[in-house]
Structures are given as C-alpha cells and as structure tokens.
Amino acid sequence: MITVENVSKSFWSRTGNVVALDNVSLDVTAGAALGVVGPADSGKSTLARCVSLQERPDTGVVRLDGLNTATLDTRRLRATRRQIGFVTGETQLFKQRTAAGNIALPLEQSGVDGPSRRTRVGRLLDLIGMTDKAAVYPDDLTDGQRRRVAIARALVGEPAVLLADDPTADLDTDGTAGVLAVLDRARAELGVTLLVATQDNSVVRRICDDVALLDAGRLVEHGNLFELLRSPDSRALDALLPAIDGNAGLPGCGQDRVADVVLVGFAAVGALLPEAASRFGVQVSVLGGGLTRLGETPVARFRIGLKGERTDGTLAWMADRGAIVHQPLAGPQGVAA
Numbered sequence: 001m002i003t004v005e006n007v008s009k010s011f012w013s014r015t016g017n018v019v020a021l022d023n024v025s026l027d028v029t030a031g032a033a034l035g036v037v038g039p040a041d042s043g044k045s046t047l048a049r050c051v052s053l054q055e056r057p058d059t060g061v062v063r064l065d066g067l068n069t070a071t072l073d074t075r076r077l078r079a080t081r082r083q084i085g086f087v088t089g090e091t092q093l094f095k096q097r098t099a100a101g102n103i104a105l106p107l108e109q110s111g112v113d114g115p116s117r118r119t120r121v122g123r124l125l126d127l128i129g130m131t132d133k134a135a136v137y138p139d140d141l142t143d144g145q146r147r148r149v150a151i152a153r154a155l156v157g158e159p160a161v162l163l164a165d166d167p168t169a170d171l172d173t174d175g176t177a178g179v180l181a182v183l184d185r186a187r188a189e190l191g192v193t194l195l196v197a198t199q200d201n202s203v204v205r206r207i208c209d210d211v212a213l214l215d216a217g218r219l220v221e222h223g224n225l226f227e228l229l230r231s232p233d234s235r236a237l238d239a240l241l242p243a244i245d246g247n248a249g250l251p252g253c254g255q256d257r258v259a260d261v262v263l264v265g266f267a268a269v270g271a272l273l274p275e276a277a278s279r280f281g282v283q284v285s286v287l288g289g290g291l292t293r294l295g296e297t298p299v300a301r302f303r304i305g306l307k308g309e310r311t312d313g314t315l316a317w318m319a320d321r322g323a324i325v326h327q328p329l330a331g332p333q334g335v336a337a
C-alpha cells in the first residue's frame with residue numbers, strides 16, 4: 001500500500017520557484033495499478049520520484065505499507081529504496097553486459113549467490129518473453145526489448161512496488177504493446193503494485209484500474225476508472241474515451257433528442273442501441289464517438305440522435321440497463337440519467 005499525504009515539492013530554477021507538487025494526497029492499494037496523468041510539467045515525474053524515494057518532499061509524507069519514509073535515516077532510506085523498483089523511459093542498460101547480465105546486476109551487487117541469481121534471472125526473462133535473448137547485448141536488441149530488460153532489472157530484487165515513469169516514451173506500437181504486457185504480467189504474476197506516470201492514455205486504458213490527474217502540481221481527480229465513467233465532468237475519463245466531434249448533433253441536425261451515452265461491457269456495446277430502438281419504435285442514429293477498451297472490457301461512448309415519440313422513455317430504459325446517459329443536447333424535456 002502506497003500512501004501519499006499532503007505532499008508538496010518545489011524547485012528553484014532560473015525563472016524562480018516552481019511548485020511541482022502542491023499538497024497532493026492519494027493512495028494505491030496493494031496489487032493495484034494507478035496511472036498518473038496530466039499535461040506536461042504537471043508534476044507526474046516528481047510524484048513518481050517522491051514515491052520511489054529518489055526525491056524528498058518539502059512537506060508531507062510518503063508511507064509504504066504504513067512505514068513513514070520521512071523518518072528514515074540515510075542507511076534505512078537506501079535500504080528501503082532498494083525495495084522499490086523504478087524504471088523510466090530513459091533508463092539505460094550496460095552495453096557490455098548481455099540482457100541476462102543486466103538483469104542479474106542488482107543481485108550481484110547485493111551478494112545473491114550464483115544458482116539463486118540464475119533462477120531469478122531465468123524467471124524474469126520468461127516474464128518479459130525474452131528467454132531466447134538472454135545472451136544478446138543491448139545494441140542488438142530493439143528499443144522495446146531494451147525497455148523490457150530494464151523493467152526486468154527493476155523487478156529482480158522482488159520489490160513490492162514498481163514505479164514506471166513514462167515507460168513507453170518514444171516506442172512504436174509494438175514496443176509499447178510489449179512493455180504494457182510486461183507491466184501487466186508483473187502485476188498479475190508477481191503481485192507488484194504499479195504506479196505509472198504517463199502522457200499516453202493507451203497506457204492507462206490498457207493496464208490501470210485507477211487514475212490520478214495532476215494539473216500544475218495539484219491533484220484534480222483520483223479514482224477508479226469505472227467509477228469515474230459515471231461522472232459526466234471527469235476530465236481524466238474524457239481524455240480516455242473516444243472523442244466526440246463538437247459539431248455532432250448541434251441544434252438543427254434533424255433529431256428530436258440528442259444525448260451522449262457510455263456503454264460498458266460486451267452485451268451493452270453490442271446490443272443496447274438496436275434493442276432500445278426496436279422496443280420503443282424510435283430511430284436511433286450514432287452521430288459521433290466510438291469504441292475502446294478499459295483493460296479487457298469494451299467501452300463505447302457515442303453521441304446518439306433519437307427520432308420518434310418516445311425518446312425520453314428510450315433514454316430512461318437504456319439508463320435502467322446500465323447505460324450512462326449524459327447531457328442531452330437537444331429536445332424539449334429534461335433527461336434520464
């Protein structure tokens with residue numbers, strides 16, 4: 001369990017005092033995956049660095065399983081830091097060491113014997129899908145493979161927590177998919193708690209249960225993705241769901257009613273709109289939006305137009321069946337929610 005309590009952190013720069021984190025509080029339960037998102041310079045990396053004990057907050061406390069890290073002396077701080085995996089998109093490998101040699105390095109430094117090293121490195125090579133690349137040097141690996149080796153090295157000390165700061169930065173689609181699969185497996189098979197700072201929404205969609213949105217160092221939203229789906233004003237979720245063209249369904253578009261609906265799960269995404277249309281004798285048209293996934297769950301956000309007598313009843317029926325119905329944009333009456 002990671003607990004961040006009222007953490008603030010500022011830096012002095014040539015332009016003056018920069019507030020990187022402003023009274024941020026959040027927690028990540030053991031085994032969960034939190035995505036920290038936000039615009040450039042919003043404090044994501046600083047939060048990851050404070051939680052991984054690379055940086056000390058000016059005020060506030062980071063607790064790891066209840067341990068108040070602010071009270072640790074230098075020796076215990078170093079020992080605790082070793083129990084936290086930390087990897088960034090810029091983490092470098094040692095070029096003169098093979099993939100296996102890179103992963104083994106932390107174990108060599110902490111005096112783990114050869115047979116135990118081989119077992120643990122073998123397990124990590126399997127986890128990152130690179131058993132056949134054990135003896136390959138970094139220069140002969142792809143960017144994505146090098147990134148996976150760096151993650152394996154961060155995990156080889158069996159940390160309870162893995163902090164990944166922009167882990168997919170500058171990777172192509174295949175490289176990104178490989179890194180995300182490894183982070184997902186680390187969580188599923190090793191039980192690590194993940195905190196991932198990223199500007200890439202696909203990272204959050206693919207591997208996170210919770211999201212925290214920072215803006216100018218402040219935490220502006222924090223919660224479970226599926227719970228935030230129910231909040232029409234969630235900025236974090238708005239960025240994760242398929243975009244809707246602002247011109248879709250404007251007055252004069254010929255619809256009796258226009259609404260935004262979020263549908264969750266295979267059944268809803270596949271069948272709810274046609275079923276509603278036939279049950280109420282209403283014409284339902286998709287005017288914008290699209291489909292995505294949160295983890296393995298399909299999620300759709302559509303702007304729909306309805307034509308017919310019973311448009312209110314149609315929306316109310318869809319809401320009763322779990323559709324999240326937001327902001328009807330046209331039509332005479334109030335709305336089903």
Ligand SMILES: Nc1ncnc2c1ncn2[C@@H]1O[C@H](COP(=O)(O)OP(=O)(O)OP(=O)(O)O)[C@@H](O)[C@H]1O
Pocket residue numbers: 011012013018019020038039040041042043044045046047199
């Ligand atoms: N060591 C430092 N010295 C001076 N300023 C810093 C330092 N680290 C971060 N900052 C400043 O703190 C603010 C937050 O930076 P941070 O890197 O945490 O943001 P970020 O959200 O990770 O940004 P990005 O997405 O661009 O990586 C920025 O204004 C940054 O310039």
